Amino acid sequence: MKEVRTFLIADLIVLIIKVLGGILTHSYTMIASGIYDIALILITLVTVKLGENKKYKGIISSVLGILIVVLGIGIIFVSFINKINRVSFFIILFILISIIVKYMISCFYTNISYQKKKGLLTYGQINSTLDFVLYGIILGVLVISKISKWVNILKYVDRIGTILVAGLVIYKGIIIIINSIKYLEDKEFVVSDNVKEEITKRDEIKKLEKLEINNFGGIRKAQCNIVLKDGISMIDVNTFVVTLQDYLLKIADVVKINLVEKKVTTKKKEKVRSLKQDARNSRSGNSKTNTKKKNTKQKNKKR
Numbered sequence: 001m002k003e004v005r006t007f008l009i010a011d012l013i014v015l016i017i018k019v020l021g022g023i024l025t026h027s028y029t030m031i032a033s034g035i036y037d038i039a040l041i042l043i044t045l046v047t048v049k050l051g052e053n054k055k056y057k058g059i060i061s062s063v064l065g066i067l068i069v070v071l072g073i074g075i076i077f078v079s080f081i082n083k084i085n086r087v088s089f090f091i092i093l094f095i096l097i098s099i100i101v102k103y104m105i106s107c108f109y110t111n112i113s114y115q116k117k118k119g120l121l122t123y124g125q126i127n128s129t130l131d132f133v134l135y136g137i138i139l140g141v142l143v144i145s146k147i148s149k150w151v152n153i154l155k156y157v158d159r160i161g162t163i164l165v166a167g168l169v170i171y172k173g174i175i176i177i178i179n180s181i182k183y184l185e186d187k188e189f190v191v192s193d194n195v196k197e198e199i200t201k202r203d204e205i206k207k208l209e210k211l212e213i214n215n216f217g218g219i220r221k222a223q224c225n226i227v228l229k230d231g232i233s234m235i236d237v238n239t240f241v242v243t244l245q246d247y248l249l250k251i252a253d254v255v256k257i258n259l260v261e262k263k264v265t266t267k268k269k270e271k272v273r274s275l276k277q278d279a280r281n282s283r284s285g286n287s288k289t290n291t292k293k294k295n296t297k298q299k300n301k302k303r
Contacts, residue, residue, distance in 0.1 A: 004048055004256075007123040010105040011041050014098045021094025026085035029141045029161035030094065032075045033134050036169050039068040040125040043176075047214075047221045047254050061217025062180035068173030072166040079162040084155050087145040095135050102131075107238050113259055114228070114237050121237075121257040124245040134168075137161050176253070180218030195251065199224070204232055204240045209260050213252055222252035225260045 015037040022030030042064055106122060113119035141161035148154035191213055200208050209225035224244070228237070241257060248255040 004044065004120070004123040006105065006109050008041065008044060010102050011037055011044070011125075014102050015041065017094055017098050017101065021091055021098075025088040025091040025094065027087045027091050027138065027141065027158060027161075028075065028079035028082075029087075029138050029158055029165055030091060032072075032079075032162045032165035032169065033138060035071050035075050036126075036134065036165060036172070038071065039169055039172055042068070043219055043253055044123070044125055046219055047216050057215075057217035058180045058183040059217070061183070061219050062177050065173045065176030065180060065218060068176065069170050072169035072173065075169075076163055076166045079159050084158070086148065086155070087142045087158055089142070091138065091142055095138060099135070110238055110241055111234050114232075114234065118259055121259050122241050122245055122255070123257075124249065124255045125253065127246045127249045128242050129246060130168075134165060137164055176218040178218070179220065183215055183217050191251075198247070199226075199244065202240065202244070204228055204236060219254065220252040221254040221256065222248040223256045223258070224248065225258045227260050 015034050018030055018034035018037065022028060022032075022034060046061060046064060106124075110121050113121050138161065141158050144154050144157040148157065191211055196208060196211055199205065199211065205226055206229045207227040209227060211222070211224050214221045214223060228240075232240075244257060245255045248257075
């Protein structure tokens with residue numbers, strides 16, 4: 001839990017910014033995007049707190065899936081019962097803050113882990129492409145809502161944007177419910193060799209230590225332990241992490257990428273006594289040769 005706390009804090013900050021920005025700028029599309037972040041945070045907490053391969057985890061994840069679906073439907077309902085307002089240009093500011101907070105924290109944490117040559121590179125729950133699609137929908141709603149001054153029908157564009165984003169939330173919840181049913185039927189997910197081969201083809205990877213998919217009910221978590229090649233720049237590391245995360249999110253809901261450092265075992269050198277040490281011991285009467293002479297003298301006396 002400690003190692004993913006930074007990523008959870010970043011998600012919570014972005015969630016607050018989105019909901020607050022949506023309220024202040026009259027954008028239910030922005031609030032719906034915040035609901036999507038709530039779903040991702042709940043999914044993350046399930047994978048962190050709960051163990052795997054237990055039947056009741058399937059029930060918990062199915063309940064979570066239903067809750068996510070209800071949240072998606074709820075935000076659509078709220079957008080329809082409230083008065084329509086034009087979206088404010090200030091929403092751009094909230095979008096920029098959200099992007100900076102989330103991606104700067106992720107890049108900063110990745111860089112520290114790489115410099116230490118071990119640790120958690122990333123703990124991601126959302127595909128970067130999908131993330132920018134959500135922001136693109138919000139900006140599209142903003143632009144079209146401004147045109148609605150001349151075209152009256154376009155005043156409903158924020159509701160359309162809300163339906164699109166909330167639709168992604170509902171879809172995510174339904175997928176979790178379906179996977180929960182499969183989990184209860186003991187249908188385990190196995191990583192194919194093609195996936196492993198696709199990852200090892202990357203120029204940045206020296207060795208793929210481990211790649212596994214853990215089931216937390218209907219939620220799948222991909223855990224990847226890798227050894228990177230030496231001399232890779234920070235920009236290439238961040239690009240590689242985002243690319244690998246997006247690829248693994250095609251088969252999992254949460255991705256955890258760890259950087260592993262190969263330990264080099266060295267044999268301890270045996271202590272070799274120097275000639276000077278032997279000379280000191282002979283003077284003090286503590287050397288092995290002197291003790292042998294003393295023993296022979298004592299035996300001769302006894303005789």
